[in-house]
Amino acid sequence: NAGVTQTPKFQVLKTGQSMTLQCAQDMNHEYMSWYRQDPGMGLRLIHYSVGAGITDQGEVPNGYNVSRSTTEDFPLRLLSAAPSQTSVYFCASSYSERDGLFFGPGTRLTVL
Amino acid sequence: AQTVTQSQPEMSVQEAETVTLSCTYDTSESDYYLFWYKQPPSRQMILVIRQEAYKQQNATENRFSVNFQKAAKSFSLKISDSQLGDAAMYFCVGGATNKLIFGTGTLLAVQP
Numbered sequence: 001n002a003g004v005t006q007t008p009k010f011q012v013l014k015t016g017q018s019m020t021l022q023c024a025q026d027m028n029h030e031y032m033s034w035y036r037q038d039p040g041m042g043l044r045l046i047h048y049s050v051g052a053g054i055t056d057q058g059e060v061p062n063g064y065n066v067s068r069s070t071t072e073d074f075p076l077r078l079l080s081a082a083p084s085q086t087s088v089y090f091c092a093s094s095y096s097e098r099d100g101l102f103f104g105p106g107t108r109l110t111v112l
Numbered sequence: 113a114q115t116v117t118q119s120q121p122e123m124s125v126q127e128a129e130t131v132t133l134s135c136t137y138d139t140s141e142s143d144y145y146l147f148w149y150k151q152p153p154s155r156q157m158i159l160v161i162r163q164e165a166y167k168q169q170n171a172t173e174n175r176f177s178v179n180f181q182k183a184a185k186s187f188s189l190k191i192s193d194s195q196l197g198d199a200a201m202y203f204c205v206g207g208a209t210n211k212l213i214f215g216t217g218t219l220l221a222v223q224p
Contacts, residue, residue, distance in 0.1 A: 031210055042116075042203060042214035050210055058211065090157065098164055100147045100205075101212060103157035 001026050006091050006104035013081040013111045021076040021107050023091030031094040032074040033101070036060065036087040043090065049074055081111045114139045116206050118215035125194045126223050132179075133189045133218045135204030144208035146180065148189045151217075152200040160202070163187065196222050 007022045025032065033048035035058075045058030049068040063085060065077040074093075078085060088108050092101035115138045125131035137146065148160040163171045163180050171178050175192045187206070191198055199222040204215040 033210075033212075035214075040216060042216040044214070045211060048210055059213075088155065092157075097145050097208065097210065098162065100145070100149075100159045100162050101157075102159075106155050 003027065004091055004093050004102050004104035006089075006107050008107060009105065011107060011109050013078075013109065015082060015111060017081050018077070018079050019081065021078075021089055021091075021109070023074045023076065023104060024072050025074075025091075025093040025102070026072065027093060027095070027102065028071060029093035029095050029102070030071065031096075032068070033058070033092050033094075034064070034066065034074070034076045035090045035092065036085075037090060037106075038087050046076065046089075078109075083111045085109065086111045114141070114144075114207055114211070114213045116204050116213050116215040118204050118218050120218045121216070122219045122221070124221045124223060125191070127194055127196060129194055130190060130192045131194055131220065133191075133202055133204075133220070135187045135189070135215055137185050137187060137204070137206045137213075139185075139206065139208065141208035144206060145212075146178075146187045147205040147212070148176070148178070149203045149205055149214075150198075150200045151203065152197075157203075161189065191220075194222050196224060198222050 004025045030051045034046040035043040047066040049055045091104040146163040150158045179188045201217045
């Protein structure tokens, strides 16, 4: 199993550009989520999904869109990047709440 | 709202000694889960230990154990026989209903 994979590993954008961070898992987990990690603030939940076709907002959803068309994939879209979105982004999946989260390796995004 | 608080931004321990990292949480949920995650310099998030709130027995995983005080809403992590490889950022995580909340982290240094 590859676990949770994320692409790209690094990305630099200009303000106003759009892009999609890809996330995939091969563990047949129904739950998937996106977090952002900023210095001194831990990880904050952006969006999450409890299954294909079902998504919901987390703590910091503004500026981000998600969709879940398959169990395996959960892309995160930035429609118009802003410098405040400079961060490290983690995708995670889980079989159940009690199992905790399996994380991808993260994407470091810089918005100039 | 759920909150997780780690009041120790940094800690240091001598190799082979024991260290305890503190965490307090607040939730109105009756069924929730608590975790400790480790993030080494590689950036990968690694699950260290988990605790189900309805279980009174403290969880143990090899050199890692927790002290779960439900009434006090306290969830500390004890690392015994500290090793150089334990040096990392440690996050206390808690939550229910698929919304896990992270603390701000404790950076642990291990001195040889």
